Amino acid sequence: MSGDPSVLYIKAILDAFTAAIFAITLGIMVAFIAIPQTLVQLTLFFLAMLVLPLTTPDMRADFSALGGLMMLMTGFRIMGIKSFPVANMLPGLLLVMPVSHFWAVYIAH
Known part of the structure; x- marks a missing residue:
């Protein structure tokens, strides 16, 4: 993006x-x-x-943070440290930007 x-x-x-x-x-x-x-x-x-013009830097940062967290959890799962249900977190990738926008507009202003 x-x-x-x-x-x-x-x-x-x-x-x-x-x-x-x-x-x-x-x-x-x-x-x-x-x-x-x-x-x-x-x-x-x-x-x-198509999505880039609709996003803000904060929305992209939140999306990247979620992606990084999921990568970390995947690494823990691969190494056998802790088995996180990473597939259950995939809908979060669709929800993180609308939630981030809602937070910025209605709660954090």
């Missing part, structure tokens, strides 16, 4: 390591998830151009 591809490069490297770990534990089926994952990521990439 920011136009800076460096974040995408870093995330691609993290995804490669995560995919390797999942491939070791889950087998060849991990390779087949690449097709729908690519479609979802391309859709998000193109929708970002």
